[in-house]
Amino acid sequence: MPHPSDEILARLMGLHPKIIDLTLDRVHRLLAATGHPEAVLPPVIHIAGTNGKGSTQAMIRAGLEAAGQRVHAYTSPHLARFHERIRLAGALISEPALAALLDECEAANGGAPITFFEITTVAAFLAFARTPADYTLLEVGLGGRLDATNVVAKPALTIITPVSIDHQQYLGETLPEIAGEKAGILKRGVPCVVGPQAPEGMEVIEAKAARLGAPLFAHGQHWHAFEERGRLIYQDETGLLDLPLPILPGPHQIENAGAALAALRCLGFDESACEAAVSRAEWPARMQRLRQGPLAESAPGIELWLDGGHNPAGGAAVAATLARMPARPTHLVCGMLNTKDIGGYLRPLVAQAQSLSAVSIPGEPNTLPAMQTAAAARAAGFASVSEAGSVAEALAVIAAEDPQARVLICGSLYLAGQVLRANG
Missing domain, CATH: 3.90.190.20 (Mur ligase, C-terminal domain)
Structure with a gap:
């Protein structure tokens, strides 16, 4: 049975001739029209990268929630239902709440050109701003620099998971170009956890971080994560963690877990939160x-x-x-x-x-x-x-x-x- 939100979402698809059109002008216009929800979000953890964004976010969320934190989470695309994209203080957004927010954003937009992702991102920000929580996890939709999520002036933390070649038609043909787009989420003085990168991608990220005075916590330099005798060993400047292997299957999840653990440590969470991150995360359609x-x-x-x-x-x-x-x-x-x-x-x-x-x-x-x-x-x-x-x-x-x-x-x-x- 169709929900009211399905009809509104179908209408929103028609507000812009392109599905993707990377610029922040339209988002800023609608955020202003809706009272700047992006300025009053609970502390934001902003995640960009080509692969591993969703898994890393799922692990951070599991760790934070185990530590008693209420967590908003924004992901895309959805798998079965649009509601999966907006998780409010631990629960997926309800149909009545989603329909009301989409209505409000559609009215505030007044028929002006805006992409589907942009207008639905503003709806998510309104939901997050109005529901109390301790953290907001924001996953970049595409790229970083010009992504609709990149409007938060001072996140608590940024994360760049491994960058590889994808979406060249929007982000550039070469790895350094793509890494430059992902590094667009770096903010002055805001720490950034960096997952494993190709050297030419890492150079771009390091140069951008140096210009902005953004402290980097980089894989292979400031933290290490590896499998040893059927356990996940994580090490950084503050010590070593000996944890179960991630519940999400696949050797690549060791590195995603490392980024999630580095983020939790940056935020000051203890070993029990870190253990929950690897043992309790759920992320569908990833093996x-x-x-x-x-x-x-x-x-x-x-x-x-x-x-x-x-x-x-x-x-x-x-x-x-x-x-x-x-x-x-x-x-x-x-x-x-x-x-x-x-x-x-x-x-x-x-x-x-x-x-x-x-x-x-x-x-x-x-x-x-x-x-x-x-x-x-x-x-x-x-x-x-x-x-x-x-x-x-x-x-x-x-x-x-x-x-x-x-x-x-x-x-x-x-x-x-x-x-x-x-x-x-």
């Missing part, structure tokens, strides 16, 4: 095991996984995760957007999977047709490639041929969201 629901139950012998990574670094992270799992025949069901580096995503996965079944993402105008994903998979080196009309159809074929296999549905957060909706 998520699907055990229940219609899709999982349609193939009871299959070990079913879901991941929304979609760029070359995401493909490499998934491949590294699969490589460390117990040996089992592994098949991919893959659907991607036509704006992504398809070959760069698929190449690391060739060694980890027996086959790939390509699907189109239903209802998604920018989907890569299954036929093109299949062609890209063959070019990347997959020996066995097929096409299917849907994820369910692909799963049924795999289950019939290999009933005890591992199946990973992958390639896009949009596909992951549809799978989570279909699987209840």
Whole structure:
């Protein structure tokens, strides 16, 4: 059943001809019209980066909440419902509250051009400003410097997770250019936790931080995180933590956990908050095991996984995760957007999977047709490639041929969201 917010969100999509148009003018105009909510948010932790933003944020939130803090959180895109983007003091925003805020922002905007992300970000800021909390976690939508979230003058802390090549059409062709956009969230005198970076990206971040007098807490310099004998070891100037491995699967989560722990330590939280960060975080569609629901139950012998990574670094992270799992025949069901580096995503996965079944993402105008994903998979080196009309159809074929296999549905957060909706 559609909610009132669905109708408003559909209308807001039509206020600007482009989905993405990076500039802050429209956001500043609407923030002024709504009474500058960005100026009265609970202390902000602002997170940019190409990969790992959401996982890092989820771990910080788990740590803060375990320490008794009330936490607002803003993320994008959503998977199953828009409400996931706005978490108010620990709970997802309610439908009545969301509909009322969207109405208010639509009226204040008065039909002027504004992108969907910009107007919904202002709605989130209004919600955060009006609900008491101890911290606000803000995840950048795209880039950093000109992202709609980058309007908070003095955050408590900024974080830059690993930067890699993605969204070149908006952020620049080279790693230094992209790192420069991400470093746009740095603020004068505000400390910044920096995850692992390529040297040419780190140079740009360090130069920007030096100009702004922003203290850096950088991976490999000020903090280290690594796995040792099945534990997560974290070390910084104040000492060593010996913690359980992150509950979020995959070796890349060690570094994301390191950034989250560095952030919690910067903010003065103790070891119990740090332990909760790694052991209690939940973040769907990041190597998520699907055990229940219609899709999982349609193939009871299959070990079913879901991941929304979609760029070359995401493909490499998934491949590294699969490589460390117990040996089992592994098949991919893959659907991607036509704006992504398809070959760069698929190449690391060739060694980890027996086959790939390509699907189109239903209802998604920018989907890569299954036929093109299949062609890209063959070019990347997959020996066995097929096409299917849907994820369910692909799963049924795999289950019939290999009933005890591992199946990973992958390639896009949009596909992951549809799978989570279909699987209840």
